[in-house]
Amino acid sequence: MLTLADPKIRRIPLVENGERLISIDGLNARIIVDSSKENAEALGYELCFYIRETVGYKLVEAVLQIPDNYAFLVKESLRPQNLQALWFSDYLRSILEANLELPEGDAVALAARFVAPPSVAGHPTGGAVDLTLCDLRGYELDLGCAYDQDEKTSNGACLSHFDQLSPEASKHRRILFEALGSVGFVNYPFEWWHWSYGDRYWAAVTEHPHALYGAVADF
Template sequence: MPAGRRPAALGLLSPAPGAVRIPDRRRDDAPSERPVRPGGSGAGPAAPRGMIDRSPSLQRRYFEEYAAALRAEHPDWSPERVHTAASRYVSPPAIAPHSAGAAVDLTLADADGRELDLGTRMNASPEESGGACHTDAPGITAAARARRGILGAALSAAGLVNYPTEWWHWSYGDRYWALATGAASAPYGPHGAA
C-alpha cells in the first residue's frame, strides 16, 4: 500500500461509542486529549476524544520499570547495557511509536468485555512468558493461536503491521511500519516532552 494512502478497511477501526474499553491497568494519570490517531493527516481515522493508547509519561514509566527490573536482576550490568536490553522490549520514550499515535496494543474480548486468552497476558515480557509473547511463538494452545490469527487477519487487512516480538503490538505509520511495508517514510513519529 502506498505511504500516506488510507486503506478503506481502516475505517472499520473507528469504534462505536462505548465499544472500546481501556482497562484500568492501561490508564495514565496524566490528562491528555490526544487521540490514538491524530486527525487531519489523511493517514488514519481520528479516535474518539480522550481515547489514547499511551501517553509519553506512561511510556516513560513502562521503560523505567522494566529497566529497574533488569538492573535488579543483573546488578553487574552497566547503565548502557541495561538501556540496550530494556530497549529490546520497551521502546525508549524519545522514539516510542505509541506516544506518537502510530501504535496500539490490542487484544480480543468476548461480548461481555472479558479478555480472551491469546497465550500470554498483554505486555508479558519475554522473560515472564518464556518467549510466548512472540506472535509466532511455539507452545501456545491451538485456541490462543487461532485468536492471534483472527486479530492478525483483521488488523493486517486494515493496513497495520505487527511487531513480531509482541502479539498485541500493532502499528500504522511508524518507522517499523515503513520498514515492513516498504513505504518511503513514516508519517508518524514521537512528539512532545514526557
C-alpha cells in the same frame, strides 16, 4: 526480529503529516475500549483512547475482517511521552540491577524488547494501539497469555510467533493477525497485542521512506 533498540529505527526520518487525533470509542460497535478501573490501575495512569485519524479508519477496516461473533478490545492507545520515558528508564534500571555484569548497551536492547525507548515509541505518536480479541460482551478470549505480560512472566507466550500455543489461542491470534495485517498495520514481534501504523517502527518494517507521526505534544 527487529527490535526497537535497533539503530535503523532511530535513523528513520520523520515527516509529520499533522493528522488529527480521533476517539476510538464510537468508531464501530465491535471496537470496544477497555475503560475499566482494573485496566487503568494495571497500566498506572488515566487512559486516553485516541489515535490518529487514519489509524482509526484502518481499525474499522480490520474489525470488518473478523468473524461477526468477535470484537476488538483496545487496552491502550495514545500514551504521554513523559510517561513513556519514565517507563523505559524504570524498566532499564530493573534490568541493570538484576544483571550487574550486563553492559548498558545490552541492557538497553533487552529493555526495548518490552518497553520502547521514547525516541522511537509508537504510542506517544497516536500511531500505535494495544488490542486483543473479545466476544461481543467484551470478555477477552484466549490468545496465549494475558495482555502486557513480558517474556519472563509469560514464559515466552507474549512473543507473536510463540510455537507452544493451544489450538484455541493459535486460532485467535491468526484471526487477529490476518485482519490487522491486511489493512497495513505492523506488529511488534515481542508483543502480540501491539500494532502500529505511521510510526518509525512501521516505516522500518514496510520500508517506507519516513515516519508519518511524531510524538503528540499535548492532549
